[in-house]
Amino acid sequence: MRLTLSYWAIFALVVVAFGAGAYVIEEGVYRDALAPVLGTPEGQAALARAMSRVAYAILLVATPLLAVVAAASYLLARASIAPLQAAAQREREFAADIAHEIRTPLATIASVAQAALPDGNVAERAAFETIAAAALDASRLVGDLALLARAGGPEKLERETIDLRDTVTRVAREYANRNPSPRFEVEAESVFAEADERRIAQVVRNLLDNAARHAQNGVHVLLRAEGRYAAIVVDDDGPGVPEELRNRVFERLVRAGDGGGSGLGLAICRWVARAHGGDVVLEDRARFVVRIPRLHP
Numbered sequence: 365m366r367l368t369l370s371y372w373a374i375f376a377l378v379v380v381a382f383g384a385g386a387y388v389i390e391e392g393v394y395r396d397a398l399a400p401v402l403g404t405p406e407g408q409a410a411l412a413r414a415m416s417r418v419a420y421a422i423l424l425v426a427t428p429l430l431a432v433v434a435a436a437s438y439l440l441a442r443a444s445i446a447p448l449q450a451a452a453q454r455e456r457e458f459a460a461d462i463a464h465e466i467r468t469p470l471a472t473i474a475s476v477a478q479a480a481l482p483d484g485n486v487a488e489r490a491a492f493e494t495i496a497a498a499a500l501d502a503s504r505l506v507g508d509l510a511l512l513a514r515a516g517g518p519e520k521l522e523r524e525t526i527d528l529r530d531t532v533t534r535v536a537r538e539y540a541n542r543n544p545s546p547r548f549e550v551e552a553e554s555v556f557a558e559a560d561e562r563r564i565a566q567v568v569r570n571l572l573d574n575a576a577r578h579a580q581n582g583v584h585v586l587l588r589a590e591g592r593y594a595a596i597v598v599d600d601d602g603p604g605v606p607e608e609l610r611n612r613v614f615e616r617l618v619r620a621g622d623g624g625g626s627g628l629g630l631a632i633c634r635w636v637a638r639a640h641g642g643d644v645v646l647e648d649r650a651r652f653v654v655r656i657p658r659l660h661p
Contacts, residue, residue, distance in 0.1 A: 375433040474499035521560040535568040546579040552587035555594040556659040570629035571598040578602035594658040604649025
């Protein structure tokens with residue numbers, strides 16, 4: 365749409381310029397013809413009537429011409445974008461295929477390393493555990509890349525009516541049990557939504573990962589209703605996102621703060637939120653807020 369408007373604006377300026385030029389030329393012709401009587405009221409009235417007819421004629425020609433130009437702009441914009449869209453689709457399919465192929469050997473490496481854990485040798489056991497953990501981390505990273513490569517709109521979601529409080533509290537509790545530090549505080553009211561429970565859990569998990577990585581002492585999780593939306597707020601007491609990254613923190617492979625993480629978690633949060641008809645924003649240095657439409661009681 366933006367490209368169509370740009371093309372139409374350029375063509376429209378040309379049409380307006382030609383119309384204005386034709387008007388000026390015609391006015392000069394009529395002034396020359398009426399020069400002997402232009403000093404009289406009758407001459408001025410005759411010039412005004414003549415120029416009104418000229419302006420009307422120009423509008424009769426320009427109006428359908430602008431409509432034709434609008435249609436031509438739309439077709440031209442579509443023709444210009446089509447190769448780019450096709451190339452982007454090929455890249456997404458290629459990335460998704462590669463990610464799928466890579467995950468299989470990574471899973472094999474992790475399973476073999478876990479199965480081969482020795483009982484006696486502590487150093488060897490630690491080495492095998494490191495190999496397994498690294499393979500699992502790489503597999504999760506590849507999975508995130510595959511998700512973003514295939515990301516579409518609402519059609520990718522599996523919606524059902526859920527109480528977001530159940531999802532938020534469950535994920536926060538599981539995360540806190542695995543990570544005793546920093547301290548997690550959860551405040552959640554009952555808010556219902558037509559949502560993909562698995563994706564919402566993924567969003568909460570990604571935000572908790574991000575907050576725990578940068579928090580000094582505590583992470584605060586809040587779920588509340590805000591008008592038409594349900595708001596999931598995750599805040600930590602860490603240094604926050606650097607000023608120069610705040611406008612880019614939701615882009616792929618952008619790492620905030622200490623540079624930890626894959627740089628994909630917040631990008632996934634944005635995709636999930638927007639696919640639900642909402643969005644995710646950074647409202648303060650370290651406060652991330654996800655809003656999705658809620659069901660009114």
